[in-house]
Amino acid sequence: MNTDANPALNQLKQVFGYHAFRAGQQEAIDAVMAGQDTLVLMPTGGGKSLCYQIPALLLPGLTVVVSPLISLMKDQVDALRATGIAAAYITGNMPGQQIQDTYKQLHDRQIKLLYLAPERLLQPDFIYRLQQLDVSLFAVDEAHCVSHWGHDFRQDYCQLGVLKQQFPHVPVMGLTATADLATRRDILVQLDLQQPFVYQGSFDRPNIRYNQLTKYQPVKQLKDYLSQQDGSGIIYCGSRRKVDELTDELRKAGVNCRGYHAGMDAMLRDQVQQDFIRDNVDVIIATVAFGMGINKPNVRFVVHFDLPRTIEAYYQETGRAGRDGQAAEALLLFDEKDAARIQKWISMNDNPERQAVELQRFAAMHAFAESQTCRRQVLLNYFAEYNAHTCGNCDICLDPPRRFDGSVEAQKILSCIYRLNQHYVSQYVIDVLRGNMLDVIVKNEHHKLSTFGIGRDQSDAYWHNLINQLIHQGLIRVDITQNAILKLTEAARTVLSGKQPITLAVPRLSLKVKSDNVLGKRYYDRELFAKLKHLRKKIAEEDQVPPYVVFSDVSLAEMAEQVPENQGEFLDINGVGHTKLERYGERFLAAIQKHLYG
Secondary structure: OOHHHOHHHHHHHHHHOOOOOOOOHHHHHHHHHOOOOEEEEOOOOOOOOHHHHHHHHHOOOEEEEEOOOHHHHHHHHHHHHHOOOOEEEEOOOOOHHHHHHHHHHHHOOOOOEEEEOHHHHOOHHHHHHHHOOOEEEEEEOOHHHHOOOOOOOOHHHHHOOHHHHHOOOOOEEEEEOOOOHHHHHHHHHHOOOOOOEEEEOOOOOOOEEEEEEEOOOHHHHHHHHHOOOOOEEEEEOOOHHHHHHHHHHHHHOOOOEEEEOOOOOHHHHHHHHHHHHOOOOOEEEEOOOOOOOOOOOOEEEEEEOOOOOOHHHHHHHHOOOOOOOOOEEEEEEEOHHHHHHHHHHHHOOOOHHHHHHHHHHHHHHHHHHHOOOOHHHHHHHHOOOOOOOOOOOEHHHHOOOOEEEOHHHHHHHHHHHHHOOOOOOHHHHHHHHOOOOOHHHHHOOHHHOOOOOOOOOOOHHHHHHHHHHHHHOOOEEEEHHHOOEEEEOOOHHHHHOOOOOOEEEOOOOOOOOOOOOHHHHOOOOHHHHHHHHHHHHHHHHHHOOOHHHHOOHHHHHHHHHHOOOOHHHHHOOOOOOHHHHHHHHHHHHHHHHHHHHO
């Protein structure tokens, strides 16, 4: 396509260094340029930001971006400045003089993009200040935060409809990666978008491999998993205490990791985040407090140590892996007891309407974790993206569950629970089944039961998995009111009597499938790639920006593959625009020359 006839494409190439738009970007940009309100639904890493950044360069006035986190604003502004774009942000913790300097730049029309939190934007005096400027576009990032139905509702966001009242002729763009049908409709209402253009991209992230393991001895499972990984990762935990404990365990095991949660000092949290973004720390162990502001493209894996409460949260958190489009993994450790606890917590909500919504959302997450069918199908179907084809890139597709007649195994478990008077937790049941002569078992005289030792031929993990399957099938229930003891349901009677056969899946206790590295499928000089990464890190430290702001891993891999030797060839690399050529080209070309010719 002729870039002269397409100003947006020209900006994409000249400023950002990309040769073609991704799906939906051109259409969203065209709608904004026509003065139309827009709602953009694209997956994490799908290129939402360009949908307002390119119009910001083409429109005559200021583009105001509403963003929920300071860290996200700072990263976006750093990245834009690195490409030569005049961008700024204003936050409450900036020095007063710096804020005044930014105001002066705004009035002198020296800034094209301004990032703000909704609280500041909605202040009457700030609205008045904006009315004195030439505002061309409002972009509301993480737009799902406006909706009561969304998984991350924020009170300040739901007042953003005032923008259409105060600036009726200025187009508003909402952007999000996670919104089900109810949330999408609510975004349109809350932002008061007028006859909007809506682009709904695919929610699919084909480069992410979805894996699930039955949670048993999870710290060991996690250490085994991390020993197979190479690169950055995030591990999500359900509580601050677990974050602290797991961080200590992994650091003792030699993992270059740090913990992150809302109970930590704000300065320490910021330091941990910066160390991760700047590749000084490999793994972050965190609560859900971490991540929304992370624009780190080379996260290779995300682990959920505990079950998330919603599919939206799971999708958003796993979506922080593989933003560069390269191979990434999501691992979920699942235990039915965790699910029972979460359900109990949600049921304690004293707002009946909110409780009903949360229980419905959690039921969908629970079903995803239990699923014996293609995980990507389940995930996409939740977002109303119905797909009849299996993905070929999840544990179910790559290592399908093998079925067997589990009637005898089920009878052993159910009988053991019955003979223990339905009064013990799963581990105690397993210890009796396996014939473990523990003091407490002898004291209770449970070593004399007929079920003692009848399962000693299989491991603890094997029986733990089968108990979970019987819970899924409704034969056992976890009584969370009595410390998660196991009880039989009415349906267990026919199985115990042999009248009802049971089919079970052979337990999957470890991941047998290893991801292929997408980068590994293309030839590139790995020694040169390592040298370019080293140079990138050095430049990033000099400029005090994250390494990916200089160049992404994908751009470095392409350099190591194409081996450009002059400015024209260097400009052909994806991610190299004219400003980056001018700023970094000489040093990277020199490094390539030295590698080639010594």
